[in-house]
Amino acid sequence: MIRADVRGASGFGLIELMIALALGVILILGVTQIFIGAKHSFVVQQSASTMQENARFLLNRMARELRMVNMFGCLDLNRLPASVAASVPSAFAQPIAYSDGTLTILTAVPHAQRFSVASTRSASDFGARWLLITNCRTAEDLRIGTEDVPVRPGDVLIPIRQLEYSVQEHSVRARLNGSGNRETLIDGVVALNVSFGLSATVDEAHVSGAYVSAIDPTDFPRVRSVRLELQLSDNPDDPDAGDVRAATYSLVATLRNRTN
Incomplete structure (x- = not known):
């Protein structure tokens, strides 16, 4: 009689298979958790980096415009004859204004063209709202307009544009020359x-006292610098619930022709 010896037989039983499946599930869950954590860290780092880049872009842009306020090259609007000063637009009396959350800035558009023949030019030719034309020799020879302003040989053109910055729907938006749609510059804005x-007197060059949040046209001659404070969050509706802590960025822009 032949007996089969099965003592050496081996293989996977049901228990071993269940253990292997359980270990596989645990391993997959562990890898998935690591992947989710790594992805979350990447998203958080990306959000923080985007906030910093947005703040740098916006504050540098606004500061560049603010530093050039009230600079008109060879032209000094404060020393014009009364007959000529009467033709200057009233908006020029306050080239920096902040009202109802909108910052309005008047700046000259860089332009170095000189004319050798008589012609006419319009402010829109230079993306500006107003056009100042002078020969830089006599204050009486100043022409200000928007359309078809006469240009003589040797004249210098000073285009003036109006920029508006405001916060709408958690975005900083800009508009040029007081018309058209507002362009979104950055998102995720909690506040701007x-x-x-201000200096103590018109003749002093340095800021005296604390910064103020509002000025009127009579204060502008004493404005020496402008402080911008920008608060950003990846969840501007509820900054405390965001993945990234809300950050505040600040910058002080000095008016170049007002301080020593």
């Missing part, structure tokens, strides 16, 4: 605060 550093 603007304050002004």
